[in-house]
Amino acid sequence: MYPNLLESLSKHIALTPEEQELVCAAFKLRSVVKKECLLRPGQVFHHATFVRKGCFTMHTFDKNGKASVVQIAVEGWWVGDIYSFLTQKPSEYFVEAIESAEVLQIHHEKLEELYTRVPKMERYFRILVQNAYITFQNRVVSSMRQTAQERYMEFQQTRPGLEQRIPLYTIASYLGIRPEFLSRIRKRMAGR
């Protein structure tokens, strides 16, 4: 049994004890060392992946070799390329552990099977996709109307504790700015 997974599920669906067992039995625990990649461009993201411990980023590199961080996931979050998982088409992204981590994974096929036994899970994953969708829509809107500093302050509020845990350059890339500039923003906010 995986209490943190169940807790996350319980936010959207109510499972009976039997269903909880079925669900947990379907997932496998996997350890991931720092800098290990769960996904590389060209690969299909085969496993729905719940972070039990540690921290991941999903990112790509542009032609100049600069990273764009699309997603940051810590304990209690799902990580990975949702689109590649749903369509089982190759991804364009890296999914990389930036701390040593533990994840709970279920293979795409096995999830389909689980849906037939625990249909509520289908609802859960549908809600997950909806939320991911709204997250990106909001990110588009806030990148249109907010300055880098405003986006950084929003980041601090919505993702408390992350700044002291992950490198500055990762946050900068997530916010769509250069590390040098985030450094200046921090200095400015500290009041010199």
Added chain:
Amino acid sequence: MYPNLLESLSKHIALTPEEQELVCAAFKLRSVVKKECLLRPGQVFHHATFVRKGCFTMHTFDKNGKASVVQIAVEGWWVGDIYSFLTQKPSEYFVEAIESAEVLQIHHEKLEELYTRVPKMERYFRILVQNAYITFQNRVVSSMRQTAQERYMEFQQTRPGLEQRIPLYTIASYLGIRPEFLSRIRKRMAGR
């Protein structure tokens, strides 16, 4: 029967003639005059809405009264706040006709009913959400690594014909820039 709706459905699912009838019968045709709103902030988006003719934007205004255009939809597209529709929660957006238009609409409840008769439709709408999701994810990434001019050129390619059809300030807002600047970009691209 609505041929353009059926054509759009056929891109992802194959319907029998009987199913096609069922589906078309479930939709209602509605005329919309220029500047009319199908949705305003605070309202729930009750109808899945397919554009048969004309053009719509989905947008909000920030505290300074500046619009942010989140979506532009023409014939053959679906329009509206997917999140509000799926969750039946109030929206934060306007959905406005920028040309007089005709849409095909199905109420949220009636769609649920249609799902039981034509289960393939559930698949169709799931794919629609996935595509909307990937669209926004790509927009986040391209706003991180591209200049305004590059985004504009991408827009021209992915949405051919739209530039001569909708106002410059709408495109500018969609791209996240000011109209004056888009005007300069166009001038620059025309070669003086």
Added chain:
DNA sequence: CGTCTATTTGAATGTACTCAAAAGCGGTGG
């Protein structure tokens, strides 16, 4: 035609980036 709105232009400004270099920091091996 006149009015209203949309677009263009100019000048000044601000926000964020580039490049280069210095400083800080953590780990590793002598």
Added chain:
DNA sequence: CCACCGCTTTTGAGTACATTCAAATAGACG
């Protein structure tokens, strides 16, 4: 335990991209 290495963060100076504000021009519609 300290010196050194590699990587991250900070700092400085110059620049590019995009905005602001104001005014002029162009287009659309009645």
